[in-house]
Amino acid sequence: MSGEIDAGVRQLVLVHGRAKAKTMVEPEHRSLVDITAEVLADDEGKIGITYTGFCLTSLPHKRLPDEQLWEKEGHKVTLTIEPGRIKRAGATQAKYIGVPYGARARMILLYLQTQAVRTGSREVELGRSMRDWLGRMGLSWGGETGKALREQAARIAHCHLKFSWEGEEADGWVKGGFVRSGLRFHAGGRNDSQGELWEDRVVLDEVFYDSLRRHPVPLRETALRQLAAKSASLDLYIWLAYRLHTLQKPTPVRWSALAQQFGSNYGRLRSFREHFSKALAPAVAAYPEARVESGDDGLLLFPSRSPVAPKLVSLGASKPPVQGPGLWPKR
Template structure:
């Protein structure tokens, strides 16, 4: 992918597009050019557990849990219930798709920035969503409301294999405060006033194991949940490597292959999503061959000085 970045830098967007032979490659040139033109250096934060496992890409039946396995770690997400005005509780299924990932990114980033597990869902969230290209209104608002409630209701279990057996951490992401209005108008209800309280255990894990990412990168891939997952995985893995490392296709399939029954079908889609993730991560050095995905030591997506500023 680095060759496209070099090409765009050398000859410009339009000439680089003219040299591509498919619409998909020309679309990648547009994304690469937009990324290279970015001036913002906004820092985002996610928990390292989400770099090794991930939410589902598509909706599951509301009563079905979700389990994924990463390198020495497993994630179980179970549906939960939230109170309904007038009495009773509603079952919410597991959060899924790109909107859930973007909401989680906002909650985690703001919690670290403010050093507080209480996160505002008002003007700050509105401005952030707008900056990320997610204008609130209509279907977007309904999607965000639904995924926010799913995040609030669900229960998480992270399990890991250790020398002395299996360890685990079981909790919720949210302890309370997030249950958005069902009104279609985002100016109605409590959407702009409420605050959400992250669970103490999740907040502590986030502080102990943060993964810095470049926010503008996610804006350019915000509708592709698979590329978001791959980008976060690369942001976590590449800068910590000391030598090239091959991740076999079997291991890649185990982590990212949910929804595919055959490895060969998965490989094609994964490579497409990988190309999009690499388009927004110019520093990433990654090769693909018949054995798997070769990861090379690479600079992090955010300059080290920006990461250092976060922890002053």
């Protein structure tokens, strides 16, 4: 695979519209047409927020052994997550419940970060607000999805983390958590329709919240919805949303560097490239402004407009958003 990724799909949608464009591509690319069309048709411009550190590192995609620590290296930053413990009723000792993983954990974290920055408070109201937001992301409350959401919420609430930054402008902490209190699902019942599946609020960890406020990265809510079930594509979209609009010139990224940041459990670089390319296509489809080329040596990233208009990104941040701690050149 080489050349600019999904530029053809984007152009087809713009010129011919969704229905006609879907007849002009291979069957396996029709989902990319749908993603691009949804994002291009978005007139509301609602946004989500994440912390800079999550643009360069990420949670695991699959479940790890409950007692296993997670460590992920990115460019000048390392994320370490220690699993928490819960003592069940009647148990003699607490047991590990594992680190958060997968797309659902990412969506819960995105909601908490978005609301905290939007309201300027580390106390995030839940109830109907969170229920409605996750509903817009296509995450239903019943059956296996609801069970998975409750499990990931518990993992998030009990784990401990640290972002370790390199360099003189290091920004991180020795040990902290995603949340200080709250974030517990109730099993539900008669009052489900009233949005009472949740405690009233979550209080984010103070140090994490302060870092989030200083380094927020804006994301397009419609894009998040399109990628809500694709954890690898979601990570790549978040990375590109942070990376591309800060560039001043075309920048190559070698496959070996991409494998270090995004690879996991791939025995060969060729195997990683195949999986990476499959995950990258939906991410770029959800970011129509992105200009990315793929070649034998890796990716070539071009300066691209942010997926979110600058006028929408004030949100009370104490410093200009999307500028990490000395990682990329400012524009």
